[in-house]
Amino acid sequence: MKKIMNAPEAYTDDMLKGIYMTHEEVKYVNDDLRCYCIANKKPDKVAIITGGGTGHLPLFLGYVGHGLIDGCAVGGVFQSPSAEQIFEVTKEVEAGAGVLYLYGNYTGDIMNFDMAAELCEMEDIKTASIVGADDVNSGAPKVRRGVAGIFYMFKAAGAKADMGGNLEEVLAAAQKAKERTRTVGFAMSPCIIPEVGKPNFTLEENEMAMGMGIHGEPGIWNGPIKTSGELAEESLHTILEDMPIAKGEEAAILINGLGATSVEELYILCKDVVEYLEGQGIKVVRSNVGEYATSMEMMGASVSVCRLDEELKEYLDHPVSTPFYIQKARDGYDAV
Amino acid sequence: MKKIMNAPEAYTDDMLKGIYMTHEEVKYVNDDLRCYCIANKKPDKVAIITGGGTGHLPLFLGYVGHGLIDGCAVGGVFQSPSAEQIFEVTKEVEAGAGVLYLYGNYTGDIMNFDMAAELCEMEDIKTASIVGADDVNSGAPKVRRGVAGIFYMFKAAGAKADMGGNLEEVLAAAQKAKERTRTVGFAMSPCIIPEVGKPNFTLEENEMAMGMGIHGEPGIWNGPIKTSGELAEESLHTILEDMPIAKGEEAAILINGLGATSVEELYILCKDVVEYLEGQGIKVVRSNVGEYATSMEMMGASVSVCRLDEELKEYLDHPVSTPFYIQKARDGYDAV
Numbered sequence: 260m261k262k263i264m265n266a267p268e269a270y271t272d273d274m275l276k277g278i279y280m281t282h283e284e285v286k287y288v289n290d291d292l293r294c295y296c297i298a299n300k301k302p303d304k305v306a307i308i309t310g311g312g313t314g315h316l317p318l319f320l321g322y323v324g325h326g327l328i329d330g331c332a333v334g335g336v337f338q339s340p341s342a343e344q345i346f347e348v349t350k351e352v353e354a355g356a357g358v359l360y361l362y363g364n365y366t367g368d369i370m371n372f373d374m375a376a377e378l379c380e381m382e383d384i385k386t387a388s389i390v391g392a393d394d395v396n397s398g399a400p401k402v403r404r405g406v407a408g409i410f411y412m413f414k415a416a417g418a419k420a421d422m423g424g425n426l427e428e429v430l431a432a433a434q435k436a437k438e439r440t441r442t443v444g445f446a447m448s449p450c451i452i453p454e455v456g457k458p459n460f461t462l463e464e465n466e467m468a469m470g471m472g473i474h475g476e477p478g479i480w481n482g483p484i485k486t487s488g489e490l491a492e493e494s495l496h497t498i499l500e501d502m503p504i505a506k507g508e509e510a511a512i513l514i515n516g517l518g519a520t521s522v523e524e525l526y527i528l529c530k531d532v533v534e535y536l537e538g539q540g541i542k543v544v545r546s547n548v549g550e551y552a553t554s555m556e557m558m559g560a561s562v563s564v565c566r567l568d569e570e571l572k573e574y575l576d577h578p579v580s581t582p583f584y585i586q587k588a589r590d591g592y593d594a595v
Numbered sequence: 596m597k598k599i600m601n602a603p604e605a606y607t608d609d610m611l612k613g614i615y616m617t618h619e620e621v622k623y624v625n626d627d628l629r630c631y632c633i634a635n636k637k638p639d640k641v642a643i644i645t646g647g648g649t650g651h652l653p654l655f656l657g658y659v660g661h662g663l664i665d666g667c668a669v670g671g672v673f674q675s676p677s678a679e680q681i682f683e684v685t686k687e688v689e690a691g692a693g694v695l696y697l698y699g700n701y702t703g704d705i706m707n708f709d710m711a712a713e714l715c716e717m718e719d720i721k722t723a724s725i726v727g728a729d730d731v732n733s734g735a736p737k738v739r740r741g742v743a744g745i746f747y748m749f750k751a752a753g754a755k756a757d758m759g760g761n762l763e764e765v766l767a768a769a770q771k772a773k774e775r776t777r778t779v780g781f782a783m784s785p786c787i788i789p790e791v792g793k794p795n796f797t798l799e800e801n802e803m804a805m806g807m808g809i810h811g812e813p814g815i816w817n818g819p820i821k822t823s824g825e826l827a828e829e830s831l832h833t834i835l836e837d838m839p840i841a842k843g844e845e846a847a848i849l850i851n852g853l854g855a856t857s858v859e860e861l862y863i864l865c866k867d868v869v870e871y872l873e874g875q876g877i878k879v880v881r882s883n884v885g886e887y888a889t890s891m892e893m894m895g896a897s898v899s900v901c902r903l904d905e906e907l908k909e910y911l912d913h914p915v916s917t918p919f920y921i922q923k924a925r926d927g928y929d930a931v
Contacts, residue, residue: 263863280869524610
């Protein structure tokens with residue numbers, strides 16, 4: 260296993276120690292490194308809390324920061340955090356305006372966030388919940404896994420909360436981003452869970468997997484590596500079948516690397532995605548290219564499309580500052 | 596070869612097309628995608644120009660932006676750009692205050708930047724040159740390769756130029772960063788040049804290479820994978836032997852991923868680097884963790900240390916905004 264680490268069982272906590280040493284904008288509470296919170300919370304704001312397994316940086320904790328979300332309960336590699344950890348994070352970051360739980364559509368996470376919500380109810384903390392479920396190839400809408408497209412839900416909800424929206428409005432912003440976002444991903448290689456020590460699936464030389472999940476969940480086909488142009492076409496065909504976008508409409512795209520795929524390749528894919536969409540008469544007006552939801556050292560990428568309207572565009576353009584993601588106001592350099 | 600691309604020979608230009616489609620802060624000149632320039636140059640400023648092969652993002656072109664550098668001549672994968680391309684970039688971004696050529700210590704690059712400087716002389720454009728040569732394990736100081744530590748040279752020179760320094764002052768800032776920066780890197784896997792299609796070296800399962808260069812240049816030993824703590828210790832021992840730092844002095848660290856190594860691992864390494872340095876009485880006051888100089892899908896990392904003084908700290912804290920790297924002013928959120 261070729262990883263830079265110490266004991267496999269220390270992987271998550273050693274990572275967290277490095278993050279806290281580096282970024283004073285975040286802290287932990289309850290003497291538990293895995294209760295990860297913004298250091299200076301904004302008063303009177305709806306708090307947004309996420310959580311999930313380690314191994315997907317910057318998902319999930321990397322989105323904790325100003326203009327985005329407020330806390331994250333951190334699980335072990337590909338494991339859910341506990342209800343108690345979610346509850347401890349909630350007590351720290353809630354600011355009297357209610358709490359939105361926003362996380363990926365995975366059984367363990369749903370169970371633990373629901374339990375945390377019950378603990379909140381007993382302490383009169385108002386919560387609402389929504390799960391990301393953007394991965395088209397993983398099934399019917401209700402059972403879909405949440406993958407990189409959850410970024411747009413964080414972005415919309417985070418902006419609305421930062422602008423002073425109430426809990427219902429923040430939930431509605433996340434809901435709108437969810438309804439208008441779809442993702443297709445594909446893997447070229449597996450990854451290794453440190454405490455397991457072996458690849459989580461196998462692919463032949465020159466073989467790839469379309470629709471593979473970020474924990475190695477099986478995809479819809481395995482076959483020879485396709486070109487970037489072919490991958491863009493198949494991904495977007497799948498997305499647009501599921502969520503039609505009319506000619507002349509505007510869209511945002513997120514080209515996400517799964518971990519081991521180079522940024523060079525992501526920009527090649529970006530070119531092909533933009534060319535395909537513009538060939539369909541869809542205007543690509545916002546693009547993000549880089550790592551947004553990874554699977555440690557998995558090779559591969561995902562393409563997310565968010566069908567925009569003026570409200571969502573305003574949310575996407577809201578400035579953000581987290582240790583892992585900075586987005587300036589759109590008026591340029593002087594605003595940095 | 597598991598890469599997301601179209602024809603191997605289109606790799607560099609397809610990547611550049613994706614970048615220009617995404618980032619309106621940059622443009623190309625002379626009808627040549629590889630003549631990469633800042634879109635809105637700052638008047639009367641010393642221009643800083645770099646260049647080098649493709650395959651190291653964000654190095655080199657990713658550092659073009661406000662507060663950092665102004666132009667980059669882009670070569671093919673692991674190839675030098677031509678003297679003509681460097682000269683075309685120079686003519687576009689120079690603003691009457693002279694030009695600093697700042698690039699890595701590689702034979703082809705030196706030859707072409709020197710030729711470009713001669714072309715500039717004929718057109719009365721004043722130039723100065725400095726090469727990054729921070730990779731301690733690659734030999735005696737003069738022959739050392741430039742790797743991730745060149746970031747500190749860009750940062751110091753870029754800040755000084757942005758503050759209004761003249762060419763001599765900007766060169767001196769880069770020189771100071773150079774004298775005070777050292778890097779040690781190690782690889783766990785090779786990478787593949789698209790047009791070659793085969794790994795550029797081989798490592799056994801569980802074998803790593805200490806001192807390996809970012810193009811696959813041989814290192815100083817190959818052997819079993821070490822733990823993060825051991826890697827931190829060996830890297831820092833090598834660095835501090837070459838550049839002693841006294842107890843009580845301040846340092847900046849850069850933990851750089853070579854491409855396929857997860858960000859989780861980089862933070863584990865960061866923890867061990869900080870603990871080692873603080874054990875030596877050295878204060879780590881600035882940290883950067885992420886990808887700064889990669890080798891496509893190579894697994895591995897490098898550790899750079901910059902021995903700070905008040906002047907360098909001021910340069911490091913200067914705000915920066917490029918499509919690949921944003922650094923806020925240190926007064927926090929309101930400045931975003």
